Amino acid sequence: MQGAYTLTVLLTVCWILGLAQSPVSKPNIVFILADDLGYGDLGCYGQEKIKTPNIDRLAKEGMQFMQFYAGTTVCAPSRSSLLTGQHTGHTFIRGNKEIETEGQYPLADSVQTFAQLLQQGGYRTGAFGKWGLGMVGTSGAPDKKGFDRFYGYNCQRQSHRYYPTHLWDNDRKVMLEGNGLVHKTTYAPKLIQQRALAFMEENRETPFFLFMPTVLPHAELQGPDDEYYRWYGGQFEERPHNGQDYGVGASPGGYASVNDPRATFAAMVSRLDAYVGEVLDKLDELGLAENTMVIFSSDNGPHKEGGADPDFFNSGGGFRGYKRDLYEGGIRVPFIVRWPGQVTSGSRTDFQGAFWDIMPTLVAVAGLKQPNYTDGLSFLPALQGRDGEQSQHPYLYWEFHEGGGKQAVRSGKWKAVRLAVQSGQPITELYDLESDPKESVDVAAKYPNIVSRLEAYMDRSHQESAVFPFQR
Template sequence: MMKKIVLPLLSALLFTGASAQAQQRPNIVFILADDLGYGDLGVYGQQKIKTPNIDRLSRQGMLFTRFYAGTSVCAPSRSSLLTGQHTGHTYVRGNKEIQPEGQEPLADTVQSYARMLQQAGYVTGAFGKWGLGMVGTSGAPDKKGFDVFYGYNCQRQSHRYYPTHLWSNNTRIDLEGNDLKQKKVYAPELIQQQTLAFIENNRSKPFFLFVPSILPHAELSGPDDQYYKQYEDAFPETPHKGNDYGPGALVPGYASVDKPHATYAAMVTRLDAYVGQILDKLDQLGLTQNTIVIFSSDNGAHREGGADPVFFNSSAGLRGFKRDLYEGGIRTPFIVKWPGKVKVGSRNAFIGAFWDLMPTFTQIAGAPRPPYTDGVSLVPTLTGKGKQAQHPYLYWEFHEDNGTQAVRMGKWKGFRKGVMKDPQAPLELYDLDKDPAEQHNVAASHPDIVKKIEGYMQEAHVESPVFPLTAH
């Protein structure tokens, strides 16, 4: 009898020990908003839109005040995020469309940190918008390290909240009742259900959950529910035809938006509610203490489809919006919660960017160090242990409107427009300590700083045959 009891007990103890050892590595949840401005959250100064769950996340963790997206539009910013390279090096540097569906795919030689986490034993899932390679191409989610993908593969499709279809891994999921005139199936809710199911299904394994939400990207649209009703009569409104998407518009036929302010506010609050549901699911499953949660946005606030970032002060007083390399186009909310590691309710002024996530995540997961990255690990800043490496500078490119380059070097910000026509165009220079809104170009007073930043621009940019910037 004793042997029959001891052997199963021993097996159980061994299994429990193995599970505990695996779970010593924290789960990683990265939630990425789409076109959410630096000032769209309560903790970053928003006065008109309610974001209680993200505000709570901030109170439980660390809020960064000088963190930056990969660039000021979707695909290249996400490429920078996943490859650990700034836009002078990363493969995808613009929103290059592929017909009939999809965008320029990441090359098969490009490694993402999702693949590195996968190889280190993490279960990996992505739920939301992809935009880095259609199903069957070298840039598809399953080719870049994700065990599970559910959502919009193509960015053009993600302009609609009631699309004709989504993708579940390599399977097309048709949404009956959705077309240019009908709105029956609200895609973000389907994606959220799959997100929560991923957490449930992988509770006993270390997992990396990437949630590239499409909220609050234009179009301005959504259900007439509690998120909308709380704002329905709150703001002055001017009806707006929602098919005006500005530069890069590709999908016509959007429905009219009678109350664009209320609709946009509801979209942000819905995103906030989805964040709250993820946090609650982690609590319910007892995973909170062993999970790092990060929230950010892919670029600055948009002005498309009737959105009004001036009304909401979505850039928090910073200059510019989406498609700008001024601060309002690239400075992003960045909040990290890591129980027992990150100081609760702290604020941090570290100057970092999306390419820092690759070395950070691989260090946290115990994965091999990346063979190459433009980033530095944020672990010393997050934990307060060890010396934090600093960037000598940060660099960005934007490949629309004749091309723009920007460099942040300490307090200085250098900005050059029209580089496709003139790679040596005059440089604008701003002292962000004295002039955070970038109103006073002081290039003429600091020729030495201008020269140094010009050197960094030349150093950082490696010409791409797929996305040429300075070649003629």
């Protein structure tokens, strides 16, 4: 009798230990990427004129990165850096090279994305929004780069229109009735949002990676005449307002007029925030929130096109520069991660990271084999509060091929920006971000040895590309 009792106890202990040692199910991953949203456009990063309660909630329930950077300062190369885990001196796409009549230069067959690694590791993968890295039928199409499902704008030029003539559902062209040069009936971001929410519902029983590269709040400044627009309608101008004065409902189809661009921009950010709220609510509804990592960021700094006024909104968060600059305002972006049970609520980190760190981090989160090559490092230790185990970058590197060619390096507190690279007579500026985060005082003449060291990092980091040459 005693032997039977002992056997029962042993079996019970083994069962408990087995539970303790059984692998935790792979977390779902949701990555929401805004388009041209500035570091300072969110309440949790200091925005005072636009309300972003849902993204602020994400920060309160997760970790806010204060010194995180985009891949570069415009769309396509920044997204290439994100997906390939390589900075712009190495990543395949390094500029917005257009293909007529639709699409951009495609990622090559040989390019590996982290979506492919997640897909190979058992994740269902979906991208909903803006692609810009290869037209349907090319080597860079979403279905060739790790996504089971794509719905949205394949082409960046098309994504400048919130009432486009068509979207893409994988390789099927979906015409949007009622949209054209005059009439604007079907608001594309709403359709894309609905498909993204449905993707989570359809894949609730399996680990999934949901990539949401939204077009909000990229110019053009346009959107529905709805509660978001009307809420801001009279706040930003001294003149009295009514529907006729600032154009609400004045345009065919009932969309918000650009006659009040500040109200339109604010409404676009608030609508983006509401979409984030819908994602969080859907995760709660499906019972998936506790096993889902949610990431929010932006592809580069704030734009000035289409009547946008980043200075009025302090969209750059007080930093110098805008989209197309390699100063902090052009490349430092909001970055927030919520992961219940793994990331401490309401925490912040000064880890200096960038888009090319996301590949090794998400692969580590999923428990998968690391990529063949990456310029990044996993910041999983920082997420989990294991700061003593967190590796640090000796430097971060960016390049930008427009405007005469620009390069930048950050190493610790030092930031070097090299301008007019393609002129043959480049100029290097140096800033101490610790004492001068606004990059207002060039100290290159005072610290020539530091300038030389950071220029050496630039030279070491750039590998010439036949497709995107960067002559110096």
